[in-house]
Amino acid sequence: MGLNGVDNGRLWFEHVRIPRQNLLNRFADVGADGVYTSPIPGESRRFFTMLSALAGGRAGISLAGLSAAKTALIIAIRYATKRRQFGQPGQAETLLLDYPTHQRRLLPRLAQVYALDFSLKYLQERFEERTEADGREVEALAAGLKAISTWHAAATIQECREARGGQGYMAVNRFAALKADSDIFTAFEGDNTVLMQLVAKACLSEFRQQFHDLNLFTLAGYISRRAALALADWNPAAKRQTDPARLRDSEFRLDAFRHREQELLIKTAGQLKKRLDQGAEAYDAFIEAQTGLAAAAQAFVERLVLEQFVAGIEQAQADAPRPQTTVRFVRPVHH
Numbered sequence: 001m002g003l004n005g006v007d008n009g010r011l012w013f014e015h016v017r018i019p020r021q022n023l024l025n026r027f028a029d030v031g032a033d034g035v036y037t038s039p040i041p042g043e044s045r046r047f048f049t050m051l052s053a054l055a056g057g058r059a060g061i062s063l064a065g066l067s068a069a070k071t072a073l074i075i076a077i078r079y080a081t082k083r084r085q086f087g088q089p090g091q092a093e094t095l096l097l098d099y100p101t102h103q104r105r106l107l108p109r110l111a112q113v114y115a116l117d118f119s120l121k122y123l124q125e126r127f128e129e130r131t132e133a134d135g136r137e138v139e140a141l142a143a144g145l146k147a148i149s150t151w152h153a154a155a156t157i158q159e160c161r162e163a164r165g166g167q168g169y170m171a172v173n174r175f176a177a178l179k180a181d182s183d184i185f186t187a188f189e190g191d192n193t194v195l196m197q198l199v200a201k202a203c204l205s206e207f208r209q210q211f212h213d214l215n216l217f218t219l220a221g222y223i224s225r226r227a228a229l230a231l232a233d234w235n236p237a238a239k240r241q242t243d244p245a246r247l248r249d250s251e252f253r254l255d256a257f258r259h260r261e262q263e264l265l266i267k268t269a270g271q272l273k274k275r276l277d278q279g280a281e282a283y284d285a286f287i288e289a290q291t292g293l294a295a296a297a298q299a300f301v302e303r304l305v306l307e308q309f310v311a312g313i314e315q316a317q318a319d320a321p322r323p324q325t326t327v328r329f330v331r332p333v334h335h
């Protein structure tokens with residue numbers, strides 16, 4: 001479909017002897033006597049330590065996806081400030097960007113680009129400063145942000161192509177190349193849907209760590225019992241403070257996102273526990289809970305992105321304390 005300069009293939013080695021000095025032995029070794037050793041105790045920990053090498057690649061793909069989305073939005077928004085289509089007889093035709101549907105199609109995506117940009121900078125910092133203790137958390141961040149930002153890129157490029165009408169189809173307007181080359185970002189370095197399961201499992205084990213002496217499924221039972229009471233307190237909408245100022249308040253939004261995340265996680269953990277109590281195999285129980293896990297992972301990543309968005313805006317305002325400029329061509333839209 002795209003990336004036509006990239007040659008994909010397979011490579012086999014048969015009867016090739018690799019000298020021990022050429023072993024890829026950063027995390028484990030095989031001695032002259034054939035004994036396998038590793039400074040990382042435990043198979044699972046070793047596996048995840050090795051996998052963590054993928055986090056850097058995933059962060060890179062996220063940035064590349066975001067870059068493609070930015071480019072598409074620049075092309076579509078600029079066009080929308082120039083192109084006029086339809087209007088009252090005898091009057092100048094209406095600018096595309098003055099159509100509320102056009103604003104709604106492009107501007108939330110523009111905001112999301114900022115939110116993701118702040119989030120990927122956060123990921124970059126966490127990645128550079130990662131230690132063995134938080135390596136798994138950083139890996140989950142990288143996986144979740146990779147999925148969200150490359151899905152966002154694919155959908156944004158499509159929307160921007162449509163927002164340019166037939167012009168969007170011309171090669172000179174770059175959507176063909178942007179689409180073809182970035183579409184695969186949703187699959188390589190880990191398929192997004194599969195990565196979100198990794199995120200969900202990390203969320204569950206993070207939960208478990210918070211209550212470290214309970215195992216996951218005892219925890220699920222404990223949480224389910226507690227949940228009915230706690231959720232009512234956490235749910236910002238339940239407090240019925242839903243006037244416009246409150247709805248625009250970032251604390252309110254963060255509370256709402258945190259509430260959704262907790263609720264989805266608790267519900268799914270409860271579902272898992274129920275099936276295990278009924279004697280289901282762990283693998284089957286996880287498969288049955290898969291859509292719930294995916295929703296919980298999505299809520300986790302979106303909460304994280306919102307947190308970074310809020311922090312990024314605050315930081316930008318602190319760095320540049322000057323009056324807000326008005327973007328002229330966008331008429332305020334009231335809902």
Ligand SMILES: Cc1cc2nc3c(=O)[nH]c(=O)nc-3n(C[C@H](O)[C@H](O)[C@H](O)COP(=O)(O)OP(=O)(O)OC[C@H]3O[C@@H](n4cnc5c(N)ncnc54)[C@H](O)[C@@H]3O)c2cc1C
Binds near residue numbers: 188191
């Ligand atoms: C252009 C390109 C370059 C690549 N470069 C490299 C490279 O340099 N190195 C490398 O190692 N690999 C590379 N790959 C391979 C790439 O990483 C894999 O294609 C990718 O991880 C998806 O795996 P798969 O193709 O086996 O899909 P599958 O795993 O078969 O997935 C197919 C579909 O099934 C779904 N699915 C699969 N498992 C589950 C599950 N457990 N639960 C729910 N849904 C599931 C997926 O979401 C997906 O939609 C490249 C691929 C391409 C196309």
